[in-house]
Amino acid sequence: RILFCYLLSEETREALKTPTFDVWDWEPNEMLSCLEFLFHELGLVDEFHINPITLKRWLLAVQEHYRKNPFHNFRHCFCVTQMLYGMIHLCSLQEKLTRMDLTILLVAAVCHDLDHPGFNNTYQINARTELALRYNDISPLENHHAAVACKLLAQPHTNIFASLEPDVTQKLRRGMVSLILATDMARHGEILKGFNEKTESFDFNNPEHTGILKMVLIKCCDISNEVRPMSVAQPWLDCLLEEYFMQGDREKREGLPVAPFMDREKVTKPGAQIGFIKHMLLPMFEAVMKIFPQIEPVMVQPLRDAYDYYMSEQQVSRLTT
Ligand SMILES: Nc1nc2c(ncn2[C@@H]2O[C@@H]3COP(=O)(O)O[C@H]3[C@H]2O)c(=O)[nH]1
Numbered sequence: 001r002i003l004f005c006y007l008l009s010e011e012t013r014e015a016l017k018t019p020t021f022d023v024w025d026w027e028p029n030e031m032l033s034c035l036e037f038l039f040h041e042l043g044l045v046d047e048f049h050i051n052p053i054t055l056k057r058w059l060l061a062v063q064e065h066y067r068k069n070p071f072h073n074f075r076h077c078f079c080v081t082q083m084l085y086g087m088i089h090l091c092s093l094q095e096k097l098t099r100m101d102l103t104i105l106l107v108a109a110v111c112h113d114l115d116h117p118g119f120n121n122t123y124q125i126n127a128r129t130e131l132a133l134r135y136n137d138i139s140p141l142e143n144h145h146a147a148v149a150c151k152l153l154a155q156p157h158t159n160i161f162a163s164l165e166p167d168v169t170q171k172l173r174r175g176m177v178s179l180i181l182a183t184d185m186a187r188h189g190e191i192l193k194g195f196n197e198k199t200e201s202f203d204f205n206n207p208e209h210t211g212i213l214k215m216v217l218i219k220c221c222d223i224s225n226e227v228r229p230m231s232v233a234q235p236w237l238d239c240l241l242e243e244y245f246m247q248g249d250r251e252k253r254e255g256l257p258v259a260p261f262m263d264r265e266k267v268t269k270p271g272a273q274i275g276f277i278k279h280m281l282l283p284m285f286e287a288v289m290k291i292f293p294q295i296e297p298v299m300v301q302p303l304r305d306a307y308d309y310y311m312s313e314q315q316v317s318r319l320t321t
């Protein structure tokens with residue numbers, strides 16, 4: 001196996017800081033190099049004495065532990081992490097959060113869907129899979145992603161935290177696990193409510209406040225495809241629907257309940273996005289906007305534009321059918 005060693009141009013380094021970055025333009029090796037670069041550039045390699053070779057091995061192992069699903073694959077992991085990097089720059093998070101918090105966020109983003117099987121928690125629970133059994137139906141997938149992440153960190157050759165004191169490692173690991181668990185959309189309402197209660201008098205020195213902010217940030221990045229330019233976002237919607245329909249078809253074959261949004265007989269692209277943008281994306285990004293108003297032109301406006309686009313698409317299809 002050859003270790004990736006792709007040199008990023010100055011143009012790519014700058015482009016990585018914005019949500020307009022074309023995430024479809026890169027080979028897996030190049031995405032690995034970009035991720036490696038982020039850890040160096042944010043000063044995390046220096047701060048936590050990460051062995052640069054271990055960082056490469058860890059990233060390779062991470063990549064190998066993402067399956068080739070239509071949506072929940074290594075490129076999705078890359079997108080979430082790149083969007084986080086964009087938000088770190090846009091919101092000057094390097095000045096507001098500690099390097100510890102930034103590391104927790106970045107490692108969690110990279111690991112947050114590890115070994116995703118392509119079928120969601122509802123399927124795991126209804127089909128009584130190994131994962132649902134192991135985790136007693138409680139966020140089975142997210143618990144699994146976090147457990148795989150911890151397994152990689154427990155192996156010496158991929159342990160990027162090997163040179164740290166046990167109490168520091170434990171803090172990083174706990175923080176990472178809590179953020180991965182926060183990506184279960186079943187907890188969306190609870191997390192957003194907790195965050196909204198703090199935005200009025202947000203305090204970056206209060207760990208309870210920064211704790212929930214980190215959860216909201218990783219959640220924003222996780223569902224941020226529609227923040228991206230339409231040419232980048234559209235193929236992601238195709239990937240998501242392909243994965244959803246595969247689950248819907250399997251549920252029909254196995255006699256399990258099928259959610260309407262996974263039923264290829266019922267779903268349209270505007271139908272899939274209008275409600276998601278209105279009820280999930282906009283309320284969360286508008287909440288973040290209260291603390292970071294600078295995200296409005298760069299992240300919130302594209303969401304509003306995407307909403308308007310899908311509304312007009314829906315109109316057109318209603319008029320033509
Ligand atoms: N309808 C819709 N759902 C999305 C979109 N992006 C993410 N999601 C859903 O939000 C979920 C977030 O957690 P997961 O990554 O496990 O799975 C994701 C999808 O089920 C989107 O653009 N549209």
Ligand SMILES: [Zn+2]
Nearest residue numbers: 076112113222
């Ligand atoms: Zn995800």
